[in-house]
Amino acid sequence: MSGGPPRSGGGAADEGPLLLGVRHHGPGSARAMRAALEAARPRVVLIEGPPEADALVPLAADEGMRPPVALLAHAVDEPGRSAFWPLAEFSPEWAAIHWALDHGVPARFIDLPAAHTLAWEKEKEETSGDSDDTGDSDDTGGSDGTGEGDAEGDQDGGAPHAGVRIDPLRALAGAAGYDDPERWWEDVVEHRGVGDGDPFAPFAALEEAMGALRETYGDGGHERDAVREAYMRLQVRAAGREVGDDGVAVVCGAWHVPALRRRASVAADRALLKGLPKVKADLTWVPWTHRRLARASGYGAGIDSPGWYAHLFGAPDRPVERWMTKVAGLLREEDRLVSSAHVIEAVRLAEALAVLRGRPLPGLGETTDAVRAVMCDGSDVPLALVRDRLVVGDVLGEVPASAPAVPLQRDLDRQQRRLRFKPEAREREVELDLRKETDAERSRLLHRLGLLGVAWGERTVSRGSTGTFRETWRLRWEPELSVRVAEAGVWGTTVLAAATARAEADALAAPDLAEVTGLAERCLLAGLSDALPAVMRVLADRAALDTDVGHLAQALPALVRSLRYGDVRGTDTAALAEVAAGLAERVFVGLPPACAGLDADAAEEMRRHVDAVHGAVGLLDDSPAPHPTDLRGRWRGVLRVLSGRDSVPGGIRGRAVRLLLDGGDVDAGEAARLMGLALSVGTPPADAAAWIEGFVGGGAGGGMLLVHDERLLALVDGWLTGVPVEAFTDVLPLLRRTFSAYEPGVRRTLGELVRRGPGERAGVTGTGAGIAGFAAEPDTARAAAVLPVVRLLLGTDPEGKEAERQRDGLAGVGR
Structure with a gap:
């Protein structure tokens, strides 16, 4: 190629390799670079990127490869330590790879090896406590950070302050009088057609501009660039010895071009590379997304509008x-x-x-x-x-099955294809009916991935159903999940085996009983029948040794919830039911003494535990698993003890009475008697207010209880009017918290009853019903008035004749 086209940059027009400085992810750069390669026809193309990925270059031509994709490097011994090099269809590097593959020209990566990059980052974290995204790059290849920084440097035009990074694109835009670097780049590059002009002219101009910036700012705050550029110079020299300098084309960030053009001795470059830390690294292709190319995502790959740039390129x-x-x-x-x-x-x-x-x-x-x-x-x-x-945009790339991957990733891919559960970049919501085998397997897969830390889906509240046979998931596949899969590969080669091993290890490492019970629940959801026995052994041991009733009460609801999954998922929960029953018995024995002598905060927490245990006992007693005793009867006895023991805080005593009343274990008269005792003159106002909150607080029907039972309301009203003035301000916040949880209509009704005086409403009867406000028998005449409409709705009176005959009666009732 002697005497061929001029090379980029001044002073070396006819000598040396062809240096094509580009903007990463710039469609204008990609088009210009492709035109320059067509004109120059080099014999080898060198590209900025980790050289360990050279063996992966041929996969770019695979039919199953769909950009955006990224080169993923991770440390073999520490898979969580990773770096990405994203490439979109409009990235100049991707276009250079395809040009080389189409023309049978070798394509190689020449940036600092990932083995050094990953080790360097680890060393930096250990010394400074912070880290960068090592695979990240700025607009013109100037850094491994976001590319954002101060482009002005010192007042005297020297190098910027230590630690301050510049954005070359922003600096050039500012010099041209633009306040927006994206708009400047569009005007000078994206809107410039390749045409029939000199294909090398834009690169020469950009090299000249970057040379001026490097003279002013030095490395621009990018301390690693000197080492990276030394390695790149060595690789360019090696390629030149193979095919001749004029047969080499280099595609790299424009920021690096002046440094690659600069003549430096081989000894000096090797000295910079001496003693670099190193780890063993694996590389592969992984899918990427347009959203992760955008700065707004938190990953500063250098462009704000990847969807727009993809459109311009295509x-x-x-x-x-x-x-x-x-x-x-x-x-x-x-x-x-x-x-x-x-x-x-x-x-x-x-x-x-x-x-x-x-x-x-x-x-x-x-x-x-x-x-x-x-x-x-x-x-x-x-x-x-x-x-x-x-x-x-929400474009998600694809990688062929032939790409290197850890065995766990391959198993996940197989399951996703089998279940027709394709990952997507766009967030979507899916409803799973666990009575269907495919949906049940999808649910188990998502739960297993959750145990492995691969958060593909987040479980949300199901709409229109509260049954355990339905699950709703919000799914979004993020590129970083590929790292999490590689990291989880240490637990096993399949999703099932890895999740089982991870669950067993987590059970042994769990710090408290509640976490073990939660893990048992997740094992049932994930269908980990092999892990459940090991988790249950740990659970039984922890429960036997734990003497804290609060811990036991906190653990019981999760266990009981897990028992409900056996019906839908076909899981054997007999062992779980036995442990849950034993845990309940220990709670029954230890709860009364644990509730004595508590302060306000501890009493509030214990009251929440009482509510949770009450719900759990109901579910456990209704479960098909056999129990040695009547758990519900035992629990009623515990509630009676709590309701009548003076050493128990008022909030817990009040809640115990309320739970007994709701279960039909005490009648309204007995509840009124207990309330009268709690609100007697000898009870401190604060303790009485706490009793009221425990009995009717929380918004769980307590307001309607006062509306329909005016004896209780009269007791509360009488107590409140008799509270001394000096104590009223102390109990007011507690009462306000109690009644503010009620619905507005309930509060309005209570206010009207208090204004009229409890028991003085017209038409209210207090005899024969058991609960004030209700008659002894239903009003059959009023009930019969709606029967014609019901028959019409059910279709038993299609002609509507009976409804017509009863129209006057209905109108009378309405009046």
Whole structure:
């Protein structure tokens, strides 16, 4: 290639390798780079990236490979330590790989090996306590951070302050008079067609600009760059010896080009690399997403609008018209009225805005303003949808099955294909009916991944059903989950084996009894029948040794909830029922003495435990598993002891009486007697107020109890009016907390009853019903008036004749 096309940069026009400085994830750079490679026809292409990935380059041509993807490197001995090198379809590096594969030219990566990068990060964390995302890169290859920083440096034009990083793109945009680096880049690169001009001119200009920045700012605060660039220079020299300098093309961040152009001795470069830390690293391809390419996601890969850049790269012509058509299609899917006339007017407005702003073509700012004005009626609400779905996008890449992966990842892929449970970048909600085998297997897979720390799904409240046969999950596959899968690979080669081993290890390491019971519940949900015996042994041992009644009461509800999964999931829960019954017996014995002498905060916590145990005992006693004793009867005895023991705080005594009343174990008269004793003159006001809160507090029907039983309301009213003035301010916050939990209608009714005086409502009877406010017998005449309507609704009176005959009667009832 002697005497061939000029090389980028001045002074070396006809000598040395072809240096193509690009912006990572820049579609304009990708197009220009492809044109330069077509013109130069190099014999080897060197690309910024970890050299351990050279063996993975051929996979880029696989039919199953769909960008965006990323090179994932992780330490073999510590899979959680990882780094990513993301590549989109419009990334210059990806385009360079494909050009080399299409033309049969070797493509190699020349950046610092991942083995050093991962070890370097570990060493940095150990010394400083913080870390960077090692696979991250800025707009022009200047750093491993986000690319954000102070571009101004010192006042005298020297190097910036220590630790301050510059963003080369922002610095160049500021020098050109732009306050937005993205808009500057669009004007000078993205809107510049390749045309028939010199394909190397843009790279020469960019190299000159970066050279000026490097002279001013030095390494720009990127301390690692000197080592990386020394390694890259060595690799470029080695390639030049193989094919000649003029046969080498280098695709790297434009920030590095001046350093690669600079002549440095081999000895000096090797000296910089001497003594670098090193770990054993594995690399593979993993799917990536457009959302993770955006700065807004927290991963600063250098672009704000990956969806927009993908559109610019893929649109063969008329990009603005095609973009507006996409926007219109999205808004129509959301039931917004958008016609072809809207598209035409939006294109015209975008072009007019570009002219007014002195831009060569409409950019993202102009198209966004036009969409807001024409298609969104000036509202930012639908515009936010356009940004989320199109400007950023939910595109998820794909990686072929032939890509290297840990055995656990391969097993997960097989299960996802078998269950037709494809990972997606966009958040979606799925309903699983556990009575169906496929849905049950999907549920078990999600629970097993949760145990392994692979949070693909988050469980949410099911709509329209409270049964245990239905689960609702909110799913989103994030690229980092590939790291979590690799990290979990140490537990086993399949999802089932890994989850089983992880559950057994977690049971042994659990710090308290409640965590072990929660783990037993998760094992049942995940269908880990092999892990459950080991977890149950740990649970039984912990329960036998734990003497804290609060811990036992906290653990019991989780165990009882787990018993309900046996019906739907077909899990044998006999061993679990036996442990739960034994745990309940220990709670019954230890709860009364544990409730004595508690302060206000401890009493409130213990009251919550009493509520939880009450619900758990009901479920446990109704479970099909046999029990040695009548648990519900034993629990009623515990509640009676709590309700009548003076040493128990008032809140717990009041709640015990309320639970006995709700269960029919005491009648309203006995409840009123106990309330009268608790609210007697000799009881301290604060203790009496706590009793009231325990009895009718929490909003769980306590307000309606006072509405329908005016004897109880009269007792509360009489006690409250007799509270001394000096004690009233002490009990007011507690009473306010009690009654504020009621529904507004209940509070309004109680206020009206108090205003009239309890027991003085017209038509209220207090005899014969057992509960004041209800008659002794139903009013059959009023009940019969609705029967015609019921028959009509049920279809037993299709003609509606009886309803017609009863119309006058219904009208009379309505009056």
